[in-house]
Amino acid sequence: MFPQSARTMELVVSAIICDREQGKLAVAQRRSTRFSEIDGKWEFPGGRVKVWETLEGALVREIKEETGFDIQPVELVNASINSYSFGDFVVLFYLCNKIGGNLKLSEAIRQLKWVSPHEALGLNSTLDGLVATVVRLLARRGVEGIGEVRRGYER
DSSP states (O other): OOOSSSOOEEEEEEEEEEETTTTEEEEEEEOOOSOTTTTTOEEOSEEEOOTTOOHHHHHHHHHHHHHOEEEEEEEEEEEEEEEETTEEEEEEEEEEEEEEEOOOOOTTEEEEEEEOHHHHHTSOBSOHHHHHHHHHHHHHHHHHHHTOOOGGGOO
């Protein structure tokens, strides 16, 4: 989907956090906001990149703020453009390892759950890129391969 107008686009990073043992992905459900387009919908957690941040630095910060998890970005796997009444966004999706932290949801997230890649395809998502990203991961790695994040990045 292309932007509706010549509005400024914001850069957003999202984490595909994998549970390697279970072969599942973390997805977050948005709380109700003043924007009905995203109320109660599912997404990979993440957020806006600040001007002074690196992409990976922003991702680590956003995931800590939203979920309480410590992560290590492994690779960029997809990008999408998302347009809403309240703004246009370029979203970069990173495959990540969870390396620590305890679940502590921010006010923006109603709940977080772990789903199989096939379950993720059926979610009511805020991002056009969520389904495309899962399909791309499945095509590249297969269901079993989603949990096989590069060993060299493990701590």
